[in-house]
Amino acid sequence: MRKKLGNIFRIxxxxxxxxxxxxELRLSFKERYHSFKLLLSANNSALEVMGAIDQALQGNxxxxxxxxxxxxxxxxxxxxxxxxxxxEISNNKYTELFLRFEEIQDSIQxxxxxxxxxxxxxxxxxxxxxxxxxxxLVGSKMANIGEIKNKISLKxxxxxxxxxxxxxxxxxxxxxxxxxxRRLQSVEADNIxxxxxxxxxxxxxxxxxxxxxxxxxxxxxxxxELAKEAGKEIxxxxxxxxxxxxxxxxxxxxxxxxxxxxSFDHIFDAYKEIIASKYSLTAxxxxxxKGFKDEDIFMSVxxxxxxxxxxxxxxxxxxxxxxxxxxxxxNSSWGLPKTVVDGNxxxxxxxVSRKNMEITYRDIKNxxxxxxxxxxxxxxxxxxxxxxxxxxxxxxxxxxxxxxxAIKMEDHYLSPxxxxxxxxxxxxxxxxxxxxxxxxxxxxxxxxxxLSNKENLITSGGITICPGVGSGKVVLVKTGADIxxxxxxxxxxxxxxxxxxxxxxNRAKAVITEQGSFAGHFxxxxxxxxxxxxxxxxxxxxxxxxxxxxxxxxxxxxxYRGKVEIxxxxxxxxxxxMEGSPVYETLREVSRLIVxxxxxxxxxxxxxxxxxxxxxxxxxxxxxxxxxxxxxxGKTHNFSEKSSKQLFYKVxxxxxxxxxxxxxxxxxxxxxxxxxxxxxxxMLTIWDGIIAIxxxxxxxxxxxLMSVMFQATxxxxxxxxxxxxxxxxxxxxxxxxxxxxxxxxxxxxxVVESMISDRTRENYIRFQFKGGAAxxxxxxxxxxxxxxxxxxxxxxxxxxxDTIICSLDAQExxxxxxRLKIIGYITIHTRQxxxxxxxxxxxxxxxxxxxxxxxxxxx
Amino acid sequence: MENMKVLVVDDEGDFIxxxxxxxxxxxxxxxxxxxxxxxxxxxxxxxxxxxxxxVKMPGMDGIDTLREIKTKYPLIExxxxxxxxxxxxxxxxxxxxxxxxxxxxFDLEVLLNKLKKAFERKRLKEKA
Numbered sequence: 001m002r003k004k005l006g007n008i009f010r011i012x013x014x015x016x017x018x019x020x021x022x023x024e025l026r027l028s029f030k031e032r033y034h035s036f037k038l039l040l041s042a043n044n045s046a047l048e049v050m051g052a053i054d055q056a057l058q059g060n061x062x063x064x065x066x067x068x069x070x071x072x073x074x075x076x077x078x079x080x081x082x083x084x085x086x087x088e089i090s091n092n093k094y095t096e097l098f099l100r101f102e103e104i105q106d107s108i109q110x111x112x113x114x115x116x117x118x119x120x121x122x123x124x125x126x127x128x129x130x131x132x133x134x135x136x137l138v139g140s141k142m143a144n145i146g147e148i149k150n151k152i153s154l155k156x157x158x159x160x161x162x163x164x165x166x167x168x169x170x171x172x173x174x175x176x177x178x179x180x181x182r183r184l185q186s187v188e189a190d191n192i193x194x195x196x197x198x199x200x201x202x203x204x205x206x207x208x209x210x211x212x213x214x215x216x217x218x219x220x221x222x223x224x225e226l227a228k229e230a231g232k233e234i235x236x237x238x239x240x241x242x243x244x245x246x247x248x249x250x251x252x253x254x255x256x257x258x259x260x261x262x263s264f265d266h267i268f269d270a271y272k273e274i275i276a277s278k279y280s281l282t283a284x285x286x287x288x289x290k291g292f293k294d295e296d297i298f299m300s301v302x303x304x305x306x307x308x309x310x311x312x313x314x315x316x317x318x319x320x321x322x323x324x325x326x327x328x329x330x331n332s333s334w335g336l337p338k339t340v341v342d343g344n345x346x347x348x349x350x351x352v353s354r355k356n357m358e359i360t361y362r363d364i365k366n367x368x369x370x371x372x373x374x375x376x377x378x379x380x381x382x383x384x385x386x387x388x389x390x391x392x393x394x395x396x397x398x399x400x401x402x403x404x405x406a407i408k409m410e411d412h413y414l415s416p417x418x419x420x421x422x423x424x425x426x427x428x429x430x431x432x433x434x435x436x437x438x439x440x441x442x443x444x445x446x447x448x449x450x451l452s453n454k455e456n457l458i459t460s461g462g463i464t465i466c467p468g469v470g471s472g473k474v475v476l477v478k479t480g481a482d483i484x485x486x487x488x489x490x491x492x493x494x495x496x497x498x499x500x501x502x503x504x505x506n507r508a509k510a511v512i513t514e515q516g517s518f519a520g521h522f523x524x525x526x527x528x529x530x531x532x533x534x535x536x537x538x539x540x541x542x543x544x545x546x547x548x549x550x551x552x553x554x555x556x557x558x559x560y561r562g563k564v565e566i567x568x569x570x571x572x573x574x575x576x577x578m579e580g581s582p583v584y585e586t587l588r589e590v591s592r593l594i595v596x597x598x599x600x601x602x603x604x605x606x607x608x609x610x611x612x613x614x615x616x617x618x619x620x621x622x623x624x625x626x627x628x629x630x631x632x633x634g635k636t637h638n639f640s641e642k643s644s645k646q647l648f649y650k651v652x653x654x655x656x657x658x659x660x661x662x663x664x665x666x667x668x669x670x671x672x673x674x675x676x677x678x679x680x681x682x683m684l685t686i687w688d689g690i691i692a693i694x695x696x697x698x699x700x701x702x703x704x705l706m707s708v709m710f711q712a713t714x715x716x717x718x719x720x721x722x723x724x725x726x727x728x729x730x731x732x733x734x735x736x737x738x739x740x741x742x743x744x745x746x747x748x749x750x751v752v753e754s755m756i757s758d759r760t761r762e763n764y765i766r767f768q769f770k771g772g773a774a775x776x777x778x779x780x781x782x783x784x785x786x787x788x789x790x791x792x793x794x795x796x797x798x799x800x801x802d803t804i805i806c807s808l809d810a811q812e813x814x815x816x817x818x819r820l821k822i823i824g825y826i827t828i829h830t831r832q833x834x835x836x837x838x839x840x841x842x843x844x845x846x847x848x849x850x851x852x853x854x855x856x857x858x859x
Numbered sequence: 860m861e862n863m864k865v866l867v868v869d870d871e872g873d874f875i876x877x878x879x880x881x882x883x884x885x886x887x888x889x890x891x892x893x894x895x896x897x898x899x900x901x902x903x904x905x906x907x908x909x910x911x912x913x914v915k916m917p918g919m920d921g922i923d924t925l926r927e928i929k930t931k932y933p934l935i936e937x938x939x940x941x942x943x944x945x946x947x948x949x950x951x952x953x954x955x956x957x958x959x960x961x962x963x964x965f966d967l968e969v970l971l972n973k974l975k976k977a978f979e980r981k982r983l984k985e986k987a
Contacts, residue, residue, distance in 0.1 A: 027986070030983075031983065034980070034983055038976075038980075066943045066946075069943065069946050069947065070943065070946050070962060072947075073941075073946045073947055073949045073950055073960075074949075076950045077949050077950050077953050077959075077960060080950060080953050080954070081953065084953075105950070109947070112947075181943070182942055182943070185942070185943030186942065186943055186963070186964060
């Protein structure tokens, strides 16, 4: 290659080329043409991936680290290719770009390789030495319970924590992380079925791994100490405790596993199962929806001596549903608090006034069963027979005592608390767990007047779990398999409010259950995701069928048939759960190095490699220069055949044409090429579109014009060099079946590229359009407008800030040509439309005009 | 795609078997091997146009193999196969002269298109 270029340089010096020289020049040109095509394709993929990143940042769909990694690599590879091909075209004129590229790439890499690390080395710590500052080592849940035990001196069972270091050691010892990543990252996030399979495979992998000997020994030592302290044989409750869980907005309630009443014989198996539950389907989806990095979650496991409870439950130090309600809410059941937490049967509810500790509300349920400890190991659910089922499960005295504890804890943490408690055989009250409680704003609902006597009321009752109104198609969920068939926007109807249904919450419009407690895990997560929910609505399963359309008013606890419009202030609307999360922030940081475009004006002095701050800058620069280099080739090599010609259509036009291969009917001598000498099918089609309907000049709008003037004086890159304001440059590069058009008029920049022939599969049109002089919002509205119009005609469109990329692929020749003609029309007629992009009426006028013009063109 | 000869290198035997079968169905002349060393052996004997090369292999990894190939046979085009865990090595591959990369699991049509373009490029370079 280098040798060949040397030859070419020698060739310049001669005035006349020999036939041999010409052949060599043609070949050299052909290579450049090939590189140019590859460059354009890299340009398109770079812009596409930028569009995808920009789209992800809108935050409407959850994404994980694998999306960020894959997109960053796709962007860097495309940009690398661009630079490489630009240098091939230009005889290595722009190698400086590689340096800029490397710097940007390094910064991206730095962001992506940030990883949370644990500095400590201790494997097991006794609970008596834990406080809330140790959340890194013992996880949030155990840090909180340690704090309660040691700083407020509440009664908490003794225990120890197997730390996050132990977790790391376990994972490293078995070389699990790479394998987990590999499996996890190859699944599509929204393919629940696949996730389900991968989740069980990873869990198996973990369960079949070995616990390092050192860790086994440390756990054994701690166990023996605990048993000695208790002075008898012990069993423990084991609970997951991960970093980042148990915060107000991210409770992770019930997402990980707990094991109750575990003897030493099974402590290691139980440990592995809890670790494995990090990869349960619900936990994976929860993390994804909330933007937690998988690799930053270290699972600690708390082991606390088992409390053989007579009764237990969950209490809230304030109402979770109404920020103005400071009553204490106590849920209680017979036996272990597991009954309340799991949400699979009914339990008692007491509401206590904070002022005088009076019970203001009591709802005593028929409690059909309870969980109890087996003597040696494990727990089981037993039926409650006789009158016990209907008895109040916790005494008024204990309710009062519990309420006081709740207030004490709230005072310590200075925020509302969600507390799990249990009372043992001799009447001691234990605190087993606590976490911040999220309170919701009270909803204001505007009921239509005629709603109260609506005939389509199906039923009413139950308890409000999360306020709000939602409607959709009923999906009855009974088994795990039903999870797979749950579609977006449906209403989840189920018997028990089990934590396993949590993975559906991101897609559910509302939830109705027959049984379940106000304080269960599933209730917590439903509130976190703000899904209107009613629990404990008896008989609903018999009243509804799969596919029924219903409206759930969780405030009034009513279910209507069909879609009923009930408006309320949208505090209850789902928000973007990703924003602010670690994963979201990582993408935002990375995107700052990829997406923004700073190089706007190719005529400005600042338009140079050194000014490229982002991948988008490099992309824009490389594209501009590639066109320039292609057009320069003929001139610098004194090679008329591959020099650009000025288009002659009635008069000489401000349009230039470069014949890449077989785009001219016959060799052009001299300066001009006449339209009838052009045989490039795509170019002629674009031209037809351009001249189809005369352009009636820029739309006039006083303010719009002001906006244009204002931009011109504030945006330096637009105003540097007055000539840039009105320069018009249009470059066609053509062969028989191929055409690329780069056009700049004033502030507008557009690129059309198309290949159309009988080889349908290879056909494509790419249209990229950016800029305009009006303010940013108008520019964005214009590209959205253009995208909207083109999508009607079958194009796919993607908007990145104020740039739009539209594409159409692999359609029949005639269809492609008709669409390319629309593009030709659009290139002229959307010029400066940004000026009128502030009035709905004007926008509608122009939308109608465009569509009617296009219909004319197509007919 | 006529006359294109492809070599696919991946340490996952199952993948190779399935992949070779699918490409043969599409009339593509293809050989599969399970290591970088074996790949270099094949290249000594056979005239290969495009190599599909897994980035992550035990022993001689994808990038090492790529370097060897590009030193000994600069005209051969190489497309790297990366997994999600190793996606960053896509760029490593490009820097060491690969033509492109694909992310596993990939769409066969997308890969075929890349193979075709790599082959076109190789032919063009041979003429030059």
